[in-house]
Amino acid sequence: MNKREFLRTMSGVSAGLVFGPELLAQYAHVPAAQVADDEPFWAAIRAKFKLNPDYINLENGYYCFQPEETLEQFLGHVRHVNYLGSRYMRTVKDEDKLRVRTKLAALAGCSPAELIITRNTTESLDTVIAGFDWKPGDEAVLANQDYGAMIDQFKLQARRYGMTNRFIDVPMDPKSDDEVVQAYANAITPKTRLLMICHMINITGHVLPVKKICDMAHARGVQVMVDGAHAFAHLDFKIPDLGCDYYGASLHKWLSVPLGAGILYVRRDRIAGLWPIYGDEGKKPDDIAKLNHTGTHPVYTDLGIENAIAFHEAIGVARKEARLRYLQRYWSDELRGQRRIVMNTPADPTRSCGIANVGIEGIKPADLMKTLFEQHKIWTVAIDSAGVHGVRVTPQVYTTTAELDAFVKAMKSLAS
DSSP states (O other), X not given: OOHHHHHHHHTTOGGGOOOSHHHHHHHTTSOHHXXXXXXXXXXXXXXTSOOOTTSEEOBTTTOOOOOHHHHHHHHHHHHHHHHHTHHHHHHTHHHHHHHHHHHHHHXXXXXXXXXXXXXXXXXXXXXXXXXXXXXXXXXXXXXXXXXXXXXXXXXXXXXXXXXXXXXXXXXXXXXXXHHHHXXXXXXXXXXXXXXXXXXXXXXXXXXXXXXXXXHHHHHTTOEEEEEOTTTTTTXXXXXXXXXXXXXXXXXXXXXXXXXXXXXXXXXXXXXXXXOOSSXXXXXXXXXXXXXXXXXXXXXXXXXXXXXXXXXXXXXXXXXXXXXXXXXXXXXXXHHTTOTTEEEOSOSSGGGOSSOEEEEETTXXXXXXXXXXXXXXXXXXXXXXXXXXXXXXXXXXXXXXXXXXXXXXXXXXXHHO
16 A cells, blocks of 8 residues: 555544544654644544535635634634623623733734734734825835735725835745845835735745845835735744734634634834724824724624634644645645646745645636536635636645545646
8 A cells, every 4th residue: 555545544534533632642742744644633633623525625725614612612602792791891801802812922922912803814904004104105015916905905005195006026936035035125115115025925825935025124124014814823933033013814714713803913113103093092102902993893703712722722833834734745746747737836845835826728717616616526716816827725634635636636637
């Protein structure tokens, strides 16, 4: 039996395992890289999710549903808040939210005074973009591969305040970090005030050398805002180590939090310089809470974050990153170099993790996505912009190698 056949066989052994203290103790001292292809371990985690048997879900990057355990805990929070009503909102809510925010800050490696809970990455980063005191002639640098909602917000500031946006193209398959850093450096002028970069580009999975870009920009007096929508709870890092000024992420993606939660990190010395979107005169200029005037909102979503963090930390972020990287290379290495197959993710394995994008020459991305689902029962998403033409593939910790084998088989068949 070869390795691939062995992995397919082991993907079905979850019935005999329980993802609990006993299993975690068994793997406590095993290096993350060795756990990456340990199918019994990941089968035990898969058993924690209720999966739709009608199709293979390879589109977790948009939203990854919760495991059953955290889903039930979330529903418990909904019932609890509903039971207490306004008494909860007036007497308990703020204390609970501070506790959750403190745990999120610990996960991010920053102070709770530098982090707030938002609804998603768009809200987080748009708060920063709109919070800048733009003047006519000011410039921002961003990439065509950045997320559309933030690009739109920059364009809005340009129309409103007369600032200018300078766009670059991120190299698709760079030979070095310097190639990426230089692409941004070339666009900076003495008028540049803010640089936006992705930690992980959402359409390709390309992981950028964030610290090097930040160091370069800061040396030129430019602040850096990072879109971490796909990196937070996916890669093993702490936000302050990146050296950025602002960082936004969604929690409903790789942390599997209920829909409607994100984070915004603002370096402490940058808080006072941002205008809040909503007026809140009760907050000091250097209090990050001034950026977080939420009004009456679904507070039970915030409570669900705490349970999602517990599940994430039980797996271990290093194990999770190693597994996601392994799964991506498992299928992409099989397809890379095949006739008519076009890989839109860097070949260097250090420049990507769980996300990758692949296309087939002569097949439009939308048609490829439709065919994969209708003929092969595999769910992906089509990307057809910014020089990227293919489907984005985003497995999760519950994904099996057998499911990826099915995807590889389908792609080879369509390419032939």
